[in-house]
Amino acid sequence: MATLFQGVGAVTPFSASSSLDSNKLLLPSRKSLSISDSRGSIFVYRSDALNLKAATRKQDLLIPNAVATKGETSTSAKSGHELLLFEALREGLEEEMERDPRVCVMGEDVGHYGGSYKVTKGLAEKYGDLRVLDTPIAENSFTGMGIGAAMTGLRPIVEGMNMGFLLLAFNQISNNCGMLHYTSGGQFTIPIVIRGPGGVGRQLGAEHSQRLESYFQSIPGIQMVACSTPYNAKGLMKAAIRSENPVILFEHVLLYNLKERIPDEEYVLSLEEAEMVRPGEHITILTYSRMRYHVMQAAKTLVNKGYDPEVIDIRSLKPFDLYTIGCSVKKTHRVLIVEECMRTGGIGASLTAAITENFHDYLDAPIVCLSSQDVPTPYAGTLEEWTVVQPAQIVSAVEQLCQ
Amino acid sequence: MALSRSGSNLLKPISPFFSCARAPSILSRSISSSNDSITVETSIPFTAHNCEPPSRSVTTSAAELRSFFRDMALMRRMEIAADSLYKAKLIRGFCHLYDGQEAVAVGMEAAITRKDCIITAYRDHCTFLSRGGNLVEVFAELMGRRAGMSNGKGGSMHFYRKEGGFYGGHGIVGAQVPLGCGLAFAQKYSKDENVTFAMYGDGAANQGQLFEALNIAALWDLPAILVCENNHYGMGTAEWRAAKSPAYYKRGDYVPGLKVDGMDAFAVKQACKFAKEHALKNGPIILEMDTYRYHGHSMSDPGSTYRTRDEISGVRQERDPIERIRKLLLSHEISTETELKDIEKEVRKEVDNAISKAKESEMPDPSELFTNVYVKGFGVEAYGADRKELRATLP
Numbered sequence: 001m002a003t004l005f006q007g008v009g010a011v012t013p014f015s016a017s018s019s020l021d022s023n024k025l026l027l028p029s030r031k032s033l034s035i036s037d038s039r040g041s042i043f044v045y046r047s048d049a050l051n052l053k054a055a056t057r058k059q060d061l062l063i064p065n066a067v068a069t070k071g072e073t074s075t076s077a078k079s080g081h082e083l084l085l086f087e088a089l090r091e092g093l094e095e096e097m098e099r100d101p102r103v104c105v106m107g108e109d110v111g112h113y114g115g116s117y118k119v120t121k122g123l124a125e126k127y128g129d130l131r132v133l134d135t136p137i138a139e140n141s142f143t144g145m146g147i148g149a150a151m152t153g154l155r156p157i158v159e160g161m162n163m164g165f166l167l168l169a170f171n172q173i174s175n176n177c178g179m180l181h182y183t184s185g186g187q188f189t190i191p192i193v194i195r196g197p198g199g200v201g202r203q204l205g206a207e208h209s210q211r212l213e214s215y216f217q218s219i220p221g222i223q224m225v226a227c228s229t230p231y232n233a234k235g236l237m238k239a240a241i242r243s244e245n246p247v248i249l250f251e252h253v254l255l256y257n258l259k260e261r262i263p264d265e266e267y268v269l270s271l272e273e274a275e276m277v278r279p280g281e282h283i284t285i286l287t288y289s290r291m292r293y294h295v296m297q298a299a300k301t302l303v304n305k306g307y308d309p310e311v312i313d314i315r316s317l318k319p320f321d322l323y324t325i326g327c328s329v330k331k332t333h334r335v336l337i338v339e340e341c342m343r344t345g346g347i348g349a350s351l352t353a354a355i356t357e358n359f360h361d362y363l364d365a366p367i368v369c370l371s372s373q374d375v376p377t378p379y380a381g382t383l384e385e386w387t388v389v390q391p392a393q394i395v396s397a398v399e400q401l402c403q
Numbered sequence: 404m405a406l407s408r409s410g411s412n413l414l415k416p417i418s419p420f421f422s423c424a425r426a427p428s429i430l431s432r433s434i435s436s437s438n439d440s441i442t443v444e445t446s447i448p449f450t451a452h453n454c455e456p457p458s459r460s461v462t463t464s465a466a467e468l469r470s471f472f473r474d475m476a477l478m479r480r481m482e483i484a485a486d487s488l489y490k491a492k493l494i495r496g497f498c499h500l501y502d503g504q505e506a507v508a509v510g511m512e513a514a515i516t517r518k519d520c521i522i523t524a525y526r527d528h529c530t531f532l533s534r535g536g537n538l539v540e541v542f543a544e545l546m547g548r549r550a551g552m553s554n555g556k557g558g559s560m561h562f563y564r565k566e567g568g569f570y571g572g573h574g575i576v577g578a579q580v581p582l583g584c585g586l587a588f589a590q591k592y593s594k595d596e597n598v599t600f601a602m603y604g605d606g607a608a609n610q611g612q613l614f615e616a617l618n619i620a621a622l623w624d625l626p627a628i629l630v631c632e633n634n635h636y637g638m639g640t641a642e643w644r645a646a647k648s649p650a651y652y653k654r655g656d657y658v659p660g661l662k663v664d665g666m667d668a669f670a671v672k673q674a675c676k677f678a679k680e681h682a683l684k685n686g687p688i689i690l691e692m693d694t695y696r697y698h699g700h701s702m703s704d705p706g707s708t709y710r711t712r713d714e715i716s717g718v719r720q721e722r723d724p725i726e727r728i729r730k731l732l733l734s735h736e737i738s739t740e741t742e743l744k745d746i747e748k749e750v751r752k753e754v755d756n757a758i759s760k761a762k763e764s765e766m767p768d769p770s771e772l773f774t775n776v777y778v779k780g781f782g783v784e785a786y787g788a789d790r791k792e793l794r795a796t797l798p
Binding site for chain 2: 104130133135136138140141142143144145146147148149150151152153154171172175176180181182183184185186187188189220221223243244245
């Protein structure tokens with residue numbers, strides 16, 4: 001699992017000379033960013049039609065290769081440094097703490113222990129106990145405290161040791177975090193980041209394998225993003241910290257040891273954008289977090305069978321990047337959603353509704369949504385395997401859709 | 404039986420007050436010059452837990468006495484006016500009135516600065532006023548008009564005033580206490596020598612998140628002061644039926660506590676001053692304000708099914724905070740009976756004017772349905788219920 005998908009991201013950064021004014025980060029991304037600007041020292045990478053066209057042209061010439069983007073990591077592959085996903089998160093966190101003294105981290109075991117997944121390792125020694133705070137096991141109150149601190153202008157990052165524990169803080173997240181900006185008539189902003197690992201791991205049991213995206217998605221006023229590679233983990237972490245809105249950053253327990261080469265320069269990704277993992281022609285596969293890797297594995301098989309799937313990692317779970325998704329649907333006319341969330345009321349269900357509402361005329365076939373079974377995750381390994389979507393199921397779903 | 408037991412507790416603090424008024428030797432006479440200091444004794448001594456109680460003598464001045472009277476009369480009139488507006492169906496939903504408890508808001512404000520933060524639950528109309536809010540904003544918000552402080556989108560339970568250091572206004576019982584400890588944490592982080600008063604009621608005192616937050620506040624030495632406004636009834640349940648130990652000031656265990664007569668504005672002022680000094684040096688402290696609300700829990704609660712009318716009128720006669728100040732003003736010859744009556748008339752007119760001004764304000768525009776959901780939106784389309792008439796791109 002660790003080094004399997006090295007360099008799979010199609011979002012190759014441009015060279016250091018193309019950069020963007022940091023002010024532009026705050027504006028709605030699709031209208032005002034232009035990659036050809038060269039100003040400032042930070043650049044925001046956005047996947048857009050520019051990249052898409054280049055890749056598809058290449059696609060026509062090459063023998064179909066599942067990991068089509070391997071050839072593109074040419075010039076910048078040698079620069080940059082290799083690290084694991086949790087180290088990328090730590091790098092992003094550290095850079096933001098360096099940059100803004102108002103950023104602080106609170107969570108269980110984040111300080112002296114270094115974080116249960118080592119995301120905050122070394123930060124307590126560097127920044128002290130007031131900026132990296134070990135809390136007692138009291139999610140409801142320390143999430144509330146983070147929100148109260150955010151009301152005054154601090155930028156706390158609240159870590160749930162496992163996303164499932166944040167259910168105890170649901171009231172604070174829903175009522176105070178999401179709604180305070182609205183009910184106070186805009187007086188208070190809550191620039192908090194709530195992050196933690198979730199998802200089905202290796203036989204962790206039902207209570208520690210929860211996917212909370214579906215529970216949080218209807219809370220008005222929050223943003224949700226899910227990271228899947230070291231590159232987007234660092235970028236999304238930085239963007240979430242800089243955002244004025246409350247952001248929930250979903251990480252996955254099994255992805256912490258992914259290795260990838262990321263650029264040395266500072267970069268921030270856009271919180272509302274989806275990532276084009278593999279451009280294609282026949283079918284759009286929408287996915288996020290760990291399922292991205294299952295999809296890419298299935299894509300290898302599919303390509304050998306002659307299909308050309310377009311894989312998009314939606315990254316932004318709330319709000320959906322309907323622009324990228326829409327462009328893709330208009331091209332391929334078929335959609336498959338692969339997610340780890342539960343079938344009932346999950347992210348896939350909302351995405352299906354959103355796509356049907358907006359792009360109904362462009363669809364040649366009904367949208368198929370592959371999600372986890374509506375069962376508590378069992379402990380036994382074989383059973384656990386069958387609660388989540390496996391590559392074989394993805395392949396057969398694509399074959400059925402593309403008939 | 405049950406009700407009479409609590410009734411007698413509520414009427415207890417009366418006798419020391421009368422002895423105080425009849426023993427002029429304790430009080431120094433002033434020639435009603437505004438800046439001369441007057442020393443007043445609180446109605447009863449403070450009861451302390453794990454700390455030394457402050458003294459009963461409070462220094463004040465004629466000007467302060469007069470301002471206390473005026474502010475409390477204004478609050479009282481505002482709440483009564485809100486009562487009639489609710490019955491006239493101009494205020495809908497939930498409306499929780501604070502009359503009877505005005506001394507807590509006024510006494511606290513006298514002891515602190517605007518840099519200190521106050522956060523409370525839904526019984527927030529008077530606290531908002533004491534933090535610098537104005538009447539028009541209050542009534543407009545209650546009636547859902549645009550001139551309200553939350554643009555009409557918050558309602559009775561969501562009053563906020565950032566410039567005044569008033570952080571609301573929260574509907575869920577007990578959820579404001581961790582928020583308050585977070586405010587205290589931010590104050591400690593920025594090292595600005597201010598404190599936070601996190602207020603809650605006797606009903607919320609049984610919430611787990613309160614003890615969680617108290618534990619963290621004590622661990623990290625946060626300048627948080629938890630104020631329990633004990634009006635002896637959590638909605639319709641009397642305190643002795645809800646809490647095994649109704650001595651809320653002692654429930655902090657390792658955290659010191661102080662029990663205060665919440666109907667005496669000077670006791671509140673003294674306690675808050677003491678608490679502020681304590682919190683800046685030693686970390687959190689709990690203040691229990693022994694107070695009483697004349698109205699029911701909210702406007703939909705008559706307030707008489709779980710307590711007798713005799714109890715309510717008894718407390719009103721013997722412990723009313725405004726009457727106490729009135730007696731002090733008269734006995735110190737700072738104001739005459741007619742002057743005080745004039746102030747009350749003036750306050751009444753002020754409230755009426757504010758209501759008519761608030762009624763003139765219009766309802767929020769439909770496009771405001773989508774403003775302030777996010778700090779900056781993303782061009783996401785949002786719809787009203789029918790998806791046709793109301794369509795907006797999040798601004």
